Amino acid sequence: MRRMTFGVFLIVAAVAVTGAAQDETAQKSLSATMDxxxxxxxxxxxxxxxxxxxxxxQWAVKNTGVDPFDLAKKAEQQQQQAQQQQEQIAQAGxxxxxxxxxxxxxxxxxIGEIVSDDAGKGAAYxxxxxxxxxxxxxxxxxxxxxxxxxxxxxxxxxxxxxxxxxxKKAFSVCLEAKEYMVKF
Numbered sequence: 001m002r003r004m005t006f007g008v009f010l011i012v013a014a015v016a017v018t019g020a021a022q023d024e025t026a027q028k029s030l031s032a033t034m035d036x037x038x039x040x041x042x043x044x045x046x047x048x049x050x051x052x053x054x055x056x057x058q059w060a061v062k063n064t065g066v067d068p069f070d071l072a073k074k075a076e077q078q079q080q081q082a083q084q085q086q087e088q089i090a091q092a093g094x095x096x097x098x099x100x101x102x103x104x105x106x107x108x109x110x111i112g113e114i115v116s117d118d119a120g121k122g123a124a125y126x127x128x129x130x131x132x133x134x135x136x137x138x139x140x141x142x143x144x145x146x147x148x149x150x151x152x153x154x155x156x157x158x159x160x161x162x163x164x165x166x167x168k169k170a171f172s173v174c175l176e177a178k179e180y181m182v183k184f
Contacts (some may be wrong), residue, residue, distance in 0.1 A: 029058055030184075032144075034068055036168055039181040049180070056174035066167045075160045081182075082153040089145045 030053040031038040040049055061067050172182040 003149075029053060034171070034184075036171060036182060036184040038175055040179075041181050042179045044178075046178070052175065052178045056171050056178070060167050060170035063169050064163070064167050066163045068164050068167050071163055075157065078153065078156045078160075081129050082149055085149045086146060089142050089149065092142065093147075096121045099107070109141065 016021065029038070029050060038053065044052065168184045172184060175182045
């Protein structure tokens with residue numbers, strides 16, 4: 001009975017915390033959502049500030065060609081795509097050691113037959129060497145591909161950050177013209 005009561009308590013507490021978080025999110029201003037701090041310097045009330053922020057948001061979108069909420073969605077999609085590419089890279093090349101072993105065994109058998117009349121021994125040495133070489137090549141190729149995906153991801157993140165920075169500048173200029181103090 002105690003466990004059931006405690007479990008019910010946890011569920012009720014989780015629902016209460018979730019509800020509080022949703023209320024907090026719903027009450028955030030447009031500027032707070034974008035991590036821009038706005039202070040009304042001439043006593044504008046909350047309704048006027050909300051209207052001014054909405055106007056400045058639209059003005060900044062029009063003048064920069066950037067909507068930060070669209071950018072956030074695109075950045076999330078780019079991040080998911082990069083993760084998928086990393087997963088594909090990790091899965092690529094599986095079995096390369098076995099393929100290398102087969103090729104090495106064939107070459108080793110031929111060399112072993114010619115050199116010592118022992119194709120089996122040559123095949124064994126060739127298989128081992130072929131597996132090692134193939135695994136090294138695969139690891140190197142995976143590392144290079146992974147670095148390329150990481151570099152592209154970082155470039156995309158940097159470009160997004162610059163676009164958001166420019167948007168915040170335009171948004172701030174507009175709000176400052178409407179007599180607000182703005183920091184981001």
